[in-house]
Amino acid sequence: MNLKSNEPFWLLKNGLINSYPSLKSNEECDVLIIGGGITGSLIAHQMVNDGYHTILVDKREIGNGSTSATTSMLQYEIDVPLFELIDKIGEKGAVQSYEACSQAIDTIDQISKRIKSDAGFKRKKSLYFASKKKDVAWLKKEFEARKKAGFKVKWLSAEQILEQFGFENTYGGILSGQGGSIDAFQFAHELLMYNTKKGLKIFDKTEVLKVEYHKGFNIAVMESGFHIKAKKIIYCVGYESKDLLKENFVNLKSTYAVVSEIENDRFKSIDSLLVWNTDDPYLYMRTTDDGRLLIGGGDEDFYGAEKRDSLLDKKEKEIIKALQKIKPDYHFYTDFVWAGTFGETKDGLPYIGEHKKFRNSYFVLGFGGNGITFSVTGMEMASLFMKNKKHPLSRYFKFGR
Ligand SMILES: Cc1cc2nc3c(=O)[nH]c(=O)nc-3n(C[C@H](O)[C@H](O)[C@H](O)COP(=O)(O)OP(=O)(O)OC[C@H]3O[C@@H](n4cnc5c(N)ncnc54)[C@H](O)[C@@H]3O)c2cc1C
Secondary structure, three states: OOOEOOOOHHHHHHOOOOOOOOOOOOEEEEEEEEOOOHHHHHHHHHHHHOOOOEEEEOOOOOOOOHHHOOOOEEOOOOOOOHHHHHHHHOHHHHHHHHHHHHHHHHHHHHHHHHOOOOOOOEEOEEEEEOOOHHHHHHHHHHHHHHHHOOOOEEEEOHHHHHHHHOOOOOOOEEEEOOOEEOOHHHHHHHHHHHHHOOOOEEEOOOOEEEEEEEOOEEEEEEOOOOEEEEEEEEEOOHHHHHHHOOOOOOEEEEEEEEEEEOOHHHOOOHHHEEEEEOOOOOOEEEEOOOOEEEEEEEEEEOOOHHHHHHOHHHHHHHHHHHHHHHOOOOOOOOOEEEEEEEEEOOOOOOEEEEEOOEEEEEEEEOOHHHHHHHHHHHHHHHHHHHOOOOOOOHHHHOOOO
């Protein structure tokens, strides 16, 4: 599957950070991680830290799947509002899911410091504003649900949003204390480089074609014919899992992003803020650590890469129009525009767990607008899986739920 259009900003900004050899002999390990995006990199970090002999393979260059196209907003807020998630899965699971995403931001902060990351992790507040008057009632309900659950939230009126952030034509919104952003492409590379020094082996341009299941181990056979024998396999294959797993568990969407240099004096505190709204599809934006404004939106059902990419011009206009609604006097000069594919689940939650058709294996599939924070939660869950233990969120993130 083609996961992105040609020119995501992060690929151009960073270039080819690091390349690895492809597999040219048979190998053996405790854990084989399939997929070298942000998820596989985080899981590899965990596995190495837990002391397992770990190998990671990717059929592309590292980070060249969705990880190169992401807007990398780190949010504790899931695409499905907390009050709705409570209705869907109960209060305990819903609050725990939100808390896990919040904890994930702290974890990324800690890992960034530990590996001396240069990927621009920054803590930010998050503004979720009502773009239509009719959205105010449910957004206030959402505010109350989050407050009750103990999250640091404040309700801001339209006037307060204008005064504090300079956005016009909103109808009020929730300001949260927890949030962040990072360059996930660079971070994935940094994590892998850090862990190769601790024994992690990486092979890129190495595609797993099939897996043979044996008692107590698996053999992953590559396109080249070489194989890796592994006690466990952790699948971090992103949205291409849709090709691997036949059940209908994720709805693929196309999403679009634009980047421009920013006139800072025309915004207020934008550099320390994540912004998203109640439109469907929603608009989301943040700044990058090199001083640009990154805006995403325009999501629609995915009908193939060609159709997705043919809409780039139209979607760019749509996104800029949505920005102009809240910044009517601001001229956005597009520097980069790209499209990516992502997956949406009915409850906004990821699929992290075992699958009955894949023995000795675990899946970490972070979906939706919180793909990255879910993958961080996946580190802890995968670590417990290796010890034959269950995580409290396993029942909410499992296949067949
Ligand atoms: C435009 C856009 C905006 C987004 N915004 C956000 C956001 O703001 N915040 C957020 O948290 N999330 C966001 N997401 C989602 C987030 O980007 C994804 O959750 C995340 O990048 C997924 O990372 P991954 O490592 O799981 O998948 P990928 O980066 O796709 O990595 C999977 C890897 O597996 C490899 N692979 C697949 N099959 C095989 C095989 N058989 N053999 C070997 N290798 C294989 C692929 O080559 C690929 O490199 C966004 C996504 C897009 C597209």
